[in-house]
Each structure stands twice: as C-alpha cells, then as structure tokens.
Amino acid sequence: xxxxxxxKTVDNGVNVExxxxxxEALSEMPVAAEFTWRASCEWMGGAHSRSTVEGFFGLGxxxxxxxxxxxxxxxxxxxxxxxxxxxxxxxxxSALASCLTAGIASVAQNRGIQLRSVKAxxxxxxxxxxxxxxxPDVRNGFSAIRxxxxxxxxxxxxxxxxxxxxxxRRSAVFDIITNPTNVxxxxx
Numbered sequence: 470x471x472x473x474x475x476x477k478t479v480d481n482g483v484n485v486e487x488x489x490x491x492x493e494a495l496s497e498m499p500v501a502a503e504f505t506w507r508a509s510c511e512w513m514g515g516a517h518s519r520s521t522v523e524g525f526f527g528l529g530x531x532x533x534x535x536x537x538x539x540x541x542x543x544x545x546x547x548x549x550x551x552x553x554x555x556x557x558x559x560x561x562x563s564a565l566a567s568c569l570t571a572g573i574a575s576v577a578q579n580r581g582i583q584l585r586s587v588k589a590x591x592x593x594x595x596x597x598x599x600x601x602x603x604x605p606d607v608r609n610g611f612s613a614i615r616x617x618x619x620x621x622x623x624x625x626x627x628x629x630x631x632x633x634x635x636x637x638r639r640s641a642v643f644d645i646i647t648n649p650t651n652v653x654x655x656x657x
Contacts (some may be wrong), residue, residue, distance in 0.1 A: 483578040501528045516550040517543040558611070562591040565642045566616065572636030573620070582628060585621040614646070 497501040504527040510520040523537040541554030555563070566589040577584050593614045599607035620629050637643055 477581060479578060479581050481574045481578040481582075481584045483575045485575065485579045488575060489579075493569075503527075513541075513553070515543070516548070517541065517553045519554075522594045554631045558593060558595065561646070562593050562614070565614070565640075565646060566591045568640045568642035569616065569618075569633070569636050572640050573618070575631055576632045576635045576639075577622060577624075580628070580632065582632060583623040585623075586619075587621075588619045590619075591615070 472500050478496050496524065504525060506525050508522045509521050510518050514520050518541070520540045520542065521537055521626040522540075523532060524533045526532065540560065542557050543553040544550035544556055545552045570587055570589055573587055574584060591614065598630040599609040607608060618633055620633075622629055622632075624632070
C-alpha cells in the first residue's frame with residue numbers, strides 16, 4: 470500500500486517568493502531599503518482637495534507607479550462643505566484597513582492558508598470639540614479606533630488570529646497610527 474501526499478495549492482494573489490527575494494536582497498543592501506513616498510495635494514475650493522500619488526523614491530532611484538492615482542477629499546454637508554469626497558479621517562481608516570488586509574493576504578499565502586474572503590470594518594471615534602476649537606483639552610484626532618475582520622479561510626480560528634497578528638506587526642500604517650512620527654510643516 471502506497472501513501473500519497475497531497476500538495477495543497479494556495480493562491481491568494483500574492484507572490485511570496487518575490488517578496489521574500491526582495492527581503493533578502495534589501496537585507497544585503499540597506500541603502501536600497503530607504504524609500505520616500507510622496508503625495509501632492511491641490512485645493513479645489515471650500516474644504517475640497519485632490520491628492521495625486523505618482524512617483525516615489527526607492528531601490529536607490531526615482532520610480533513611478535503604472536499610472537497616477539487621485540483621491541478627492543472633502544467634508545460632509547453637516548460641516549458646510551460639498552461632500553465631494555471622503556474625509557481625510559475616512560482615508561486614514563481606509564489606509565489602515567487596506568494595509569492590514571494586504572498583510573493578511575501576504576501572510577496567509579506564506580503560511581499556505583487559502584483565503585476565500587477578507588472583510589474589514591473600521592471605526593474611529595472623535596469628539597468634534599477639539600477640531601472646532603470648542604474645548605482646547607479635547608484631542609483633535611481619534612480617541613479610539615476599532616478594526617474587526619471577518620475572514621473565511623481554510624484555517625482554524627487560532628491560525629487566522631495568528632495571521633492577523635503578524636499582519637498587524639508588519640503593517641506600516643498601523644505603526645504610523647500607533648507610534649509618534651516626526652512631522653515637519655513648512656511654507657514655501
């Protein structure tokens with residue numbers, strides 16, 4: 470009697486070999502790992518602005534995305550705006566969910582876990598007294614952020630939790646939101 474081993478093919482759309490190859494190459498060339506990401510923003514009127522993301526610096530040279538991406542930001546009518554785009558706060562929440570979701574797909578692929586669906590719900594609590602200048606003791610930003618993942622995968626709950634935890638540890642946006650970052654504002 471022969472025992473055949475079954476090879477499980479997992480395809481979450483992530484090229485883990487390329488990612489691990491990039492990791493190895495960058496560990497041997499630390500200067501190439503220094504990236505500068507950029508966005509430009511133009512005021513469109515009122516509280517409406519349009520940001521464009523096109524180029525960045527990485528691997529020791531200037532790079533370009535395959536196309537320019539634009540994002541409109543505005544505020545809702547409740548704040549005397551035109552509601553021509555998501556609020557910058559909603560973009561931050563979307564960026565957090567997107568970064569963690571990409572990490573989940575990558576980690577699951579690397580661990581041989583097939584995903585069927587990943588859905589994130591993100592909420593951020595904010596007291597408008599800070600932003601509106603009503604109370605200087607109230608923070609301008611979020612007081613709390615909650616992220617809930619609904620993940621359907623060929624894995625146990627414990628394995629899924631471990632994938633999410635690893636994604637959180639490697640998420641650039643999670644790090645940006647949860648740790649202080651040096652920010653300098655200047656006027657030309």
